[in-house]
Amino acid sequence: MPLALAWLPGRVPNVLLVPGTSSIAHLREILAVAELNLTGDAVRALDGT
Numbered sequence: 001m002p003l004a005l006a007w008l009p010g011r012v013p014n015v016l017l018v019p020g021t022s023s024i025a026h027l028r029e030i031l032a033v034a035e036l037n038l039t040g041d042a043v044r045a046l047d048g049t
Helices: 002-011 024-035 040-047
Strands: none
Touching: 002 024, 002 040
């Protein structure tokens, strides 16, 4: 899920991600997304182009 959360805002200009969680471990995982910086190559690979 963190990869999807990092990828989605670059795909759609007007998106607000509000993921829910039921555990502290998942919350930490979601917060770690802010540290992800996807390269152009990574985005193209995820897009399948």
